[in-house]
Amino acid sequence: xxxxxxxxxxxxxxxxxxxxxxxxxxxxxxxxxxxxxxxxxxxxxxxxxxxxxxxxxxxxxxxxxxxxxxxxxxxxxxxxxxxxxxxxxxxxxxxxxxxxxxxxxxxxxxxxxxxxxxxxxxxxxxxxxxxxxxxxxxxxxxxxxxxxxxxxxxxxxxxxxxxxxxxxxxxxxxxxxxxxxxxxxxxxxxxxxxxxxxxxxxxxxxxxxxxxxxxxxxxxxxxxxxxxxxxxxxxxxxxxxxxxxx
Amino acid sequence: xxxxxxxxxxxxxxxxxxxxxxxxxxxxxxxxxxxxxxxxxxxxxxxxxxxxxxxxxxxxxxxxxxxxxxxxxxxxxxxxxxxxxxxxxxxxxxxxxxxxxxxxxxxxxxxxxxxxxxxxxxxxxxxxxxxxxxxxxxxxxxxxxxxxxxxxxxxxxxxxxxxxxxxxxxxxxxxxxxxxxxxxxxxxxxxxxxxxxxxxxxxxxxxxxxxxxxxxxxxxxxxxxxxxxxxxxxxxxxxxxxxxxxxxxxxxxxxxxxxxxxx
Numbered sequence: 278x279x280x281x282x283x284x285x286x287x288x289x290x291x292x293x294x295x296x297x298x299x300x301x302x303x304x305x306x307x308x309x310x311x312x313x314x315x316x317x318x319x320x321x322x323x324x325x326x327x328x329x330x331x332x333x334x335x336x337x338x339x340x341x342x343x344x345x346x347x348x349x350x351x352x353x354x355x356x357x358x359x360x361x362x363x364x365x366x367x368x369x370x371x372x373x374x375x376x377x378x379x380x381x382x383x384x385x386x387x388x389x390x391x392x393x394x395x396x397x398x399x400x401x402x403x404x405x406x407x408x409x410x411x412x413x414x415x416x417x418x419x420x421x422x423x424x425x426x427x428x429x430x431x432x433x434x435x436x437x438x439x440x441x442x443x444x445x446x447x448x449x450x451x452x453x454x455x456x457x458x459x460x461x462x463x464x465x466x467x468x469x470x471x472x473x474x475x476x477x478x479x480x481x482x483x484x485x486x487x488x489x490x491x492x493x494x495x496x497x498x499x500x501x502x503x504x505x506x507x508x509x510x511x512x513x514x515x516x517x518x519x520x521x522x523x
Numbered sequence: 524x525x526x527x528x529x530x531x532x533x534x535x536x537x538x539x540x541x542x543x544x545x546x547x548x549x550x551x552x553x554x555x556x557x558x559x560x561x562x563x564x565x566x567x568x569x570x571x572x573x574x575x576x577x578x579x580x581x582x583x584x585x586x587x588x589x590x591x592x593x594x595x596x597x598x599x600x601x602x603x604x605x606x607x608x609x610x611x612x613x614x615x616x617x618x619x620x621x622x623x624x625x626x627x628x629x630x631x632x633x634x635x636x637x638x639x640x641x642x643x644x645x646x647x648x649x650x651x652x653x654x655x656x657x658x659x660x661x662x663x664x665x666x667x668x669x670x671x672x673x674x675x676x677x678x679x680x681x682x683x684x685x686x687x688x689x690x691x692x693x694x695x696x697x698x699x700x701x702x703x704x705x706x707x708x709x710x711x712x713x714x715x716x717x718x719x720x721x722x723x724x725x726x727x728x729x730x731x732x733x734x735x736x737x738x739x740x741x742x743x744x745x746x747x748x749x750x751x752x753x754x755x756x757x758x759x760x761x762x763x764x765x766x767x768x769x770x771x772x773x774x775x776x777x778x779x780x781x782x783x784x785x786x
């Protein structure tokens with residue numbers, strides 16, 4: 278069958294995936310500490326036929342697919358909440374959290390105190406300090422720019438703020454948790470902690486809306502291409518050609 | 524089917540809930556002792572089509588995975604514990620707490636409730652009660668003949684009786700605090716109930732070292748709702764709802780075009 282038909286079909290499928298990803302970004306426009314996903318399109322044969330393929334073969338069989346999504350780790354705006362247990366990181370670091378499924382990282386600093394006095398995320402997972410979990414019960418909590426937590430003036434611990442080299446694979450785990458290989462962890466040097474503020478989602482509604490229109494129009498084009506193959510070429514082949522021969 | 528329809532629907536449901544919460548906060552912007560709530564959203568699970576770091580060939584790994592998120596969901600609605608503004612009323616039984624403590628109230632079912640709203644009155648027997656008629660705990664009765672009532676910063680209640688020059692102490696008010704006040708359960712009428720998340724109440728004398736705070740007589744703590752912030756949140760919620768509905772429209776149009784293929 279026409280190779281272009283499958284190319285348009287593949288492109289249409291990749292556009293619907295792109296739409297899913299835009300929808301997820303827009304759904305999380307109000308999720309604190311959320312990092313938006315950027316789509317990366319690639320051609321299916323880019324790696325497979327690096328050598329030896331004829332240019333013509335490449336042109337007709339090289340379909341555009343959604344190759345991957347990349348986390349946009351840019352900082353979201355900081356929102357003042359006035360809650361003593363809301364922290365935001367100014368810089369590229371992450372808070373380290375101990376969950377049932379291992380160590381996770383988050384930028385969402387809306388923490389709480391568990392009934393046992395530990396500093397926890399809204400999920401109830403303890404937030405890690407330099408010396409393990411931090412006990413913050415019984416008084417006014419204050420945080421210094423370096424993450425040192427004091428309760429009623431007495432030092433209770435220091436928040437563990439970690440950074441990753443730019444090559445590290447960071448995976449979204451939901452609940453605004455991110456996972457990364459623990460071996461890649463480095464102590465954050467250019468991050469400071471602020472109290473009483475949280476980091477808003479870094480989803481840009483304007484660029485998301487533009488991307489939405491873009492995806493929609495490109496999908497429309499692919500649908501036009503599909504219907505052209507379907508109605509014009511195939512119709513000619515199946516209905517008009519037999520008539521010629523008869 | 525397209526995931527985007529359900530993803531956008533999760534976004535719209537979340538913003539609806541957000542607006543419900545903002546409406547309740549704004550409705551209580553002049554409720555004395557009211558504590559606003561804030562809904563925290565979380566992203567839902569991700570569908571990993573290509574796991575980041577998976578092997579692409581024997582030598583190389585994929586640079587970025589293909590992860591498609593499935594929307595948002597409300598996580599928790601947390602009680603915001605900032606101090607409300609104080610307003611002076613001059614009423615002897617109006618009390619404001621400067622600190623993190625709560626008044627203890629004996630509820631009709633015998634349980635102890637906790638409130639920041641300190642507008643108390645007296646019932647026919649002279650008991651100090653809330654506007655709903657529930658007595659303060661520990662119980663405090665003011666003699667009918669009392670000429671004046673003084674409540675100190677440390678909760679000591681003293682009255683002056685006719686024919687006496689020195690005031691006489693008749694009791695003291697105790698406050699309670701919680702390890703995690705954000706986890707309290709709101710039951711209406713300005714009353715909070717403890718939960719396992721909030722921890723048990725720590726009861727003490729006002730002005731002590733626990734950080735319960737001190738009492739101010741003749742003052743009432745206003746709601747801690749910040750009207751400007753709530754309006755901003757409302758605009759954000761409305762616009763976010765709108766952009767999510769745009770995604771539904773876009774998906775619908777794409778499906779419509781797909782359905783008309785081959786006609």
